[in-house]
Amino acid sequence: DTEVTQTPKHLVMGMTNKKSLKCEQHMGHRAMYWYKQKAKKPPELMFVYSYEKLSINESVPSRFSPECPNSSLLNLHLHALQPEDSALYLCASSQDGGAAFFGQGTRLTVV
Amino acid sequence: AQSVTQPDIHITVSEGASLELRCNYSYGATPYLFWYVQSPGQGLQLLLKYFSGDTLVQGIKGFEAEFKRSQSSFNLRKPSVHWSDAAEYFCAVGIQGGSEKLVFGKGTKLTVNP
Numbered sequence: 001d002t003e004v005t006q007t008p009k010h011l012v013m014g015m016t017n018k019k020s021l022k023c024e025q026h027m028g029h030r031a032m033y034w035y036k037q038k039a040k041k042p043p044e045l046m047f048v049y050s051y052e053k054l055s056i057n058e059s060v061p062s063r064f065s066p067e068c069p070n071s072s073l074l075n076l077h078l079h080a081l082q083p084e085d086s087a088l089y090l091c092a093s094s095q096d097g098g099a100a101f102f103g104q105g106t107r108l109t110v111v
Numbered sequence: 112a113q114s115v116t117q118p119d120i121h122i123t124v125s126e127g128a129s130l131e132l133r134c135n136y137s138y139g140a141t142p143y144l145f146w147y148v149q150s151p152g153q154g155l156q157l158l159l160k161y162f163s164g165d166t167l168v169q170g171i172k173g174f175e176a177e178f179k180r181s182q183s184s185f186n187l188r189k190p191s192v193h194w195s196d197a198a199e200y201f202c203a204v205g206i207q208g209g210s211e212k213l214v215f216g217k218g219t220k221l222t223v224n225p
Contacts (some may be wrong), residue, residue: 031211042201042215043155056212090154099145100210102155
């Protein structure tokens with residue numbers, strides 16, 4: 001099973017809302033990632049968790065707050081977003097030194 | 112700085128024709144190289160990877176790629192393209208070992224004519 005599951009698939013939120021994106025994998029991977037992908041652009045790394053600890057934050061604004069409750073789950077909490085934050089948010093996971101497997105993404109629209 | 116260049120923004124091929132997508136990387140150490148495919152509105156699917164060893168790697172869906180250190184290239188090939196191969200293709204390099212920190216090329220959009 002090489003599946004990374006993301007929910008919801010689509011999300012529309014206002015600029016004053018608080019919402020969360022969820023990601024789950026059951027492959028025993030110890031690294032999990034959040035990427036942001038704007039239309040017609042490649043994915044850009046946001047955060048990396050390794051063994052449930054935040055290891056990389058690519059200078060992401062604080063309105064994005066990641067959380068790793070356990071080795072299978074990864075959340076991205078959203079608060080006070082801007083319209084320019086509208087994008088496809090991708091979660092991925094990997095074994096140490098292995099290839100990353102991506103979820104299908106959450107299409108986020110901020111209105 | 113580490114970077115990945117995909118020179119072709121858009122490629123059009125006829126169904127049944129062969130395909131080669133180019134990828135050049137800039138990275139000082141031994142690279143971890145990947146090819147991913149993305150259909151519209153979908154996530155990325157791993158086609159193949161190169162970490163070490165045999166420089167010709169086989170992937171899913173009949174794709175293969177060849178690592179050429181002297182040319183800093185990792186080109187993706189398929190002998191006969193199917194209409195379902197139409198998608199965006201991304202080459203990526205892992206710059207902290209494995210997938211710890213992936214740097215993606217800008218992608219090549221593949222159109223397949225019937």
